[in-house]
Amino acid sequence: xxxxxxxxxxxxxxxxxxxxxxxxxxxxxxxxxxxxxxxxxxxxxxxxxxxxxxxxxxxxxxxxxxxxxxxxxxxxxxxxxxxxxxxxxxxxxxxxxxxxxxxxxxxxxxxxxxxxxxxxxxxxxxxxxxxxxxxxxxxxxxxxxxxxxxxxxxxxxxxxxxxxxxxxxxxxxxxxxxxxxxxxxxxxxxxxxxxxxxxxxxxxxxxxxxxxxxxxxxxxxxxxxxxxxxxxxxxxxxxxxxxxxxxxxxxxxxxxxxxxxxxxxxxxxxxxxxxxxxxxxxxxxxxxxxxxxxxxxxxxxxxxxxxxxxxxxxxxxxxxxxxxxxxxxxxxxxxxxxxxxxxxxxxxxxxxxxxxxxxxxxxxxxxxxxxxxxxxxxxxxxxxxxxxxxxxxxxxxxxxxxxxxxxxxxxxxxxxxxxxxxxxxxxxxxxxxxxxxxxxxxxxxxxxxxxxxxxxxxxxxxxxxxxxxxxxxxxxxxxxxxxxxxxxxxxxxxxxxxxxxxxxxxxxxxxxxxxxxxxxxxxxxxxxxxxxxxxxxxxxxxxxxxxxxxxxxxxxxxxxxxxxxxxxxxxxxxxxxxxxxxxxxxxxxxxxxxxxxxxxxxxxxxxxxxxxxxxxxxxxxxxxxxxxxxxxxxxxxxxxxxxxxxxxxxxxxxxxxxxxxxxxxxxxxxxxxxxxxxxxxxxxxxxxxxxxxxxxxxxxxxxxxxxxxxxxxxxxxxxxxxxxxxxxxxxxxxxxxxxxxxxxxxxxxxxxxxxxxxxxxxxxxxxxxxxxxxxxxxxxxxxxxxxxxxxxxxxxxxxxxxxxxxxxxxxxxxxxx
Amino acid sequence: xxxxxxxxxxxxxxxxxxxxxxxxxxxxxxxxxxxxxxxxxxxxxxxxxxxxxxxxxxxxxxxxxxxxxxxxxxxxxxxxxxxxxxxxxxxxxxxxxxxxxxxxxxxxxxxxxxxx
Ligand code: SRM
Ligand SMILES: Cc1cc2nc3c(=O)[nH]c(=O)nc-3n(C[C@H](O)[C@H](O)[C@H](O)COP(=O)(O)OP(=O)(O)OC[C@H]3O[C@@H](n4cnc5c(N)ncnc54)[C@H](O)[C@@H]3O)c2cc1C
Ligand code: SF4
Ligand code: FES
Numbered sequence: 001x002x003x004x005x006x007x008x009x010x011x012x013x014x015x016x017x018x019x020x021x022x023x024x025x026x027x028x029x030x031x032x033x034x035x036x037x038x039x040x041x042x043x044x045x046x047x048x049x050x051x052x053x054x055x056x057x058x059x060x061x062x063x064x065x066x067x068x069x070x071x072x073x074x075x076x077x078x079x080x081x082x083x084x085x086x087x088x089x090x091x092x093x094x095x096x097x098x099x100x101x102x103x104x105x106x107x108x109x110x111x112x113x114x115x116x117x118x119x120x121x122x123x124x125x126x127x128x129x130x131x132x133x134x135x136x137x138x139x140x141x142x143x144x145x146x147x148x149x150x151x152x153x154x155x156x157x158x159x160x161x162x163x164x165x166x167x168x169x170x171x172x173x174x175x176x177x178x179x180x181x182x183x184x185x186x187x188x189x190x191x192x193x194x195x196x197x198x199x200x201x202x203x204x205x206x207x208x209x210x211x212x213x214x215x216x217x218x219x220x221x222x223x224x225x226x227x228x229x230x231x232x233x234x235x236x237x238x239x240x241x242x243x244x245x246x247x248x249x250x251x252x253x254x255x256x257x258x259x260x261x262x263x264x265x266x267x268x269x270x271x272x273x274x275x276x277x278x279x280x281x282x283x284x285x286x287x288x289x290x291x292x293x294x295x296x297x298x299x300x301x302x303x304x305x306x307x308x309x310x311x312x313x314x315x316x317x318x319x320x321x322x323x324x325x326x327x328x329x330x331x332x333x334x335x336x337x338x339x340x341x342x343x344x345x346x347x348x349x350x351x352x353x354x355x356x357x358x359x360x361x362x363x364x365x366x367x368x369x370x371x372x373x374x375x376x377x378x379x380x381x382x383x384x385x386x387x388x389x390x391x392x393x394x395x396x397x398x399x400x401x402x403x404x405x406x407x408x409x410x411x412x413x414x415x416x417x418x419x420x421x422x423x424x425x426x427x428x429x430x431x432x433x434x435x436x437x438x439x440x441x442x443x444x445x446x447x448x449x450x451x452x453x454x455x456x457x458x459x460x461x462x463x464x465x466x467x468x469x470x471x472x473x474x475x476x477x478x479x480x481x482x483x484x485x486x487x488x489x490x491x492x493x494x495x496x497x498x499x500x501x502x503x504x505x506x507x508x509x510x511x512x513x514x515x516x517x518x519x520x521x522x523x524x525x526x527x528x529x530x531x532x533x534x535x536x537x538x539x540x541x542x543x544x545x546x547x548x549x550x551x552x553x554x555x556x557x558x559x560x561x562x563x564x565x566x567x568x569x570x571x572x573x574x575x576x577x578x579x580x581x582x583x584x585x586x587x588x589x590x591x592x593x594x595x596x597x598x599x600x601x602x603x604x605x606x607x608x609x610x611x612x613x614x615x616x617x618x619x620x621x622x623x624x625x626x627x628x629x630x631x632x633x634x635x636x637x638x639x640x641x642x643x644x645x646x647x648x649x650x651x652x653x654x655x656x657x658x659x660x661x662x663x664x665x666x667x668x669x670x671x672x673x674x675x676x677x678x679x680x681x682x683x684x685x686x687x688x689x690x691x692x693x694x695x696x697x698x699x700x701x702x703x704x705x706x707x708x709x710x711x712x713x714x715x716x717x718x719x720x721x722x723x724x725x726x727x728x729x730x731x732x733x734x735x736x737x738x739x740x741x742x743x744x745x746x747x748x749x750x751x752x753x754x755x756x757x758x759x760x761x762x763x764x765x766x767x768x769x770x771x772x773x774x775x776x777x778x779x780x781x782x783x784x785x786x787x788x789x790x791x792x793x794x795x796x797x798x799x800x801x802x803x804x805x806x807x808x809x810x811x812x813x814x815x816x817x
Numbered sequence: 818x819x820x821x822x823x824x825x826x827x828x829x830x831x832x833x834x835x836x837x838x839x840x841x842x843x844x845x846x847x848x849x850x851x852x853x854x855x856x857x858x859x860x861x862x863x864x865x866x867x868x869x870x871x872x873x874x875x876x877x878x879x880x881x882x883x884x885x886x887x888x889x890x891x892x893x894x895x896x897x898x899x900x901x902x903x904x905x906x907x908x909x910x911x912x913x914x915x916x917x918x919x920x921x922x923x924x925x926x927x928x929x930x931x932x933x
Contacts, residue, residue, distance in 0.1 A: 550884060
């Protein structure tokens, strides 16, 4: 019976309890009725990913762990934005203010930590933030849009990640650090300097031995005053100086508290009905601030709540952490403090910016710090965990496990034992990943994530997992080649697009330089792609690079097998006139054009035009008002129409007029691949609208908009996007969906492939459900058209790119011979 | 070689950087390519695959990709970039300041055995 289910109440909805609940629902979905109170007004998201969110490398949607649906499917009551302030242990009720309360049989406290705020004068001013949750990132992004200068107080992991993110958002950032070198706990001074230089190379200033005295300004922050009298301008101050376990609710309830809420190895507090997990829990004197040990706690707590005593109890953990700043590799694990009975082996290569430190105690590795090259980190971590005697290979261990067999990363991974942990966050070892790949025939990173959770949290082990895929599948796995833009880079199309945007790359050489292209000038695959991405990301700013376009787009005509060209003028909506036909006939005669043909797109193609005649042909056509049909372009091609209500006895709307209106509005825009459209006047669909990239089918009550059809290499029927009532709405929805495709499509990816990749639901969400987003996309399209809507033929008639159409020289045979 | 063994065809500036122009001698076309580093090369403008006009291709590094079916040709050697390369005939280029000269003996070779 439903009522017999026990009640579990959870305080805090961070990553740790999220994992506990996952395990409970996977093991015994009927065990508990769950209620969650979360002070943050949102679902469970990946806090680790706040730095990529800040830098713009990820979006909020991408870092959500459990969306609303997850809670609904499990009948979980999630109070978003409700802070628990009281626990009544005798009646077993928790209270959030006077408004809400919930009874529990078992209570799980997972309140995390609070960031420390140094109480210097001015610390309450607007613009002083900490770095802990989504609201902090929002505040930083807001400040980055309006202000110029940011000061980050604290040069540890969090501070440096915040600084790097803010710099990528275009702010002038200064890091103020109390100690003489950065990350002094992990790095010795020399390595600290290497790191400082790498940080400074990103345009970030670093002040060490600097103590903040006061935060200056009126109601909002304007600057930071240091002890030595230095004044730094600041529109934003980020305090990243440490965290403190959040214990106040537990404390008020009389639970045993030390630094954190004290728990036993089954995660029970001093009240057996109350458990605590996460950063607020203290075990044998330690509190933990990294997800790997916290997920261990999460699993143990789930076992305890399910009454399962067979699982492993919680033990002290060896910690490992990694700095998540793209391009700076820094890793530390174990205990790397120096002391008398410890020895160190250090390797330093300043020119290659490599630093490695191994800390050894009684012939065992107890800690390591790796900077610059972190490829062997798993091996070292495993040595620390196993407490293996290292005296046999002490001399060579600095060079990794594969020493003597060549030093590639693959070798390093191949030589790892099965128990070696690959994904620190989720505690997944090599053997488990390899087994999953074999057993379930996995072949992509995403599948490995789904089956094993490896690489699904902070993502820094993605490279290792890819190597395991290569190792297991051999030739069959093409780690990056599969979706890399081309052989000149390992980055995929989405990565490149995103990085162009967030790093504000605005020329092709910029992109190749900043993203470490492997070839100096790219190739015939990536250059046109980059040209398109820059054009669609920076309309009006980026200057189209003609030399990165295929010949057809460069000369605005289609090259034929014999090197001549074909010319296809626009016939708006497939409608023509005597004047246009006469002009075409005249041109055909005058230039002796061998073939005139009706195309499959309701217009006329003149084939076999000599290249040097092109400008003159265009000039004559232009005189009759004919413009380029872009039959050669990754651009809007045709808008086919049928006769519609003007003539047809079944026509419900003016399909011809609407087709013409759409074509006149949208022609001449560049797109990832060609775009073909059609408008049919009724569901008999004589314009074949349901196999076009965008098709409109008119009905009595309005217009159906269909997208993602094709009838070339693959025949695909469109999917219905939505139905609208007026022509004006058709214009808005169609332009918005094309703009979304322009921004998301991979170069040469037809709309139907894009749709298959992103899913119709995500397109509907943006275009149909979200009026604001649709308007924004529509405006984006209009803005871009203001720069691109002109007739390229007329420009060339007037002399643009004249060199394309005539030979450099015509040499006299006699003279040469 | 004496100066009358070289034929002036234009200046480097006449050719777009990372691009090409074509010169025509009777029935024969020669593509003159300029790389991003301002090196200039000349090849018969006929792709060894199915005769595509190489001067219409995309120039990248010291290579050009044929516009018809994407065969990649090394401008310096005239060889296609593949395990068993095919060859395009080439013509020596001399640069004197901005001026571009082509070797007359090479041009003579090209027109004495036209491919198309
Ligand atoms: C001229 C035309 C054939 C005709 O005589 O009717 C034509 C000619 C070519 N088509 Fe097409 N297609 C023509 C209508 C079509 C249609 C029918 C239509 O648009 O209603 C289709 C199927 C519809 C579709 O696209 O879904 C069509 C599907 C293709 C495809 C396959 C595209 C795909 O993603 O499935 C290619 C190859 C490609 O783009 O990679 C292609 C490629 C070509 C190219 C550009 C081949 C090339 O790369 O050189 C041909 C250029 C000839 C030239 O120089 O003019 N053509 N092609 C038609 C021009 C229409 C126009 O007015 O612009
Ligand atoms: C920017 C950043 C980068 C990080 N990078 C890494 C990394 O690379 N690797 C790594 O391992 N770790 C990293 N961490 C640390 C990691 O995110 C945390 O250790 C982990 O998220 C802690 O989980 P938790 O469940 O204990 O608490 P939290 O995730 O902090 O969740 C606590 C939740 O409880 C809520 N709450 C608090 N009090 C109450 C109350 N009284 N009533 C109701 N709700 C309450 C809070 O609002 C909060 O949402 C990073 C952290 C940050 C901020
Ligand atoms: S179907 Fe299209 S691509 Fe194929 S030969 Fe005909 S025109 Fe050319
Ligand atoms: S003709 Fe050059 S690749 Fe086919």
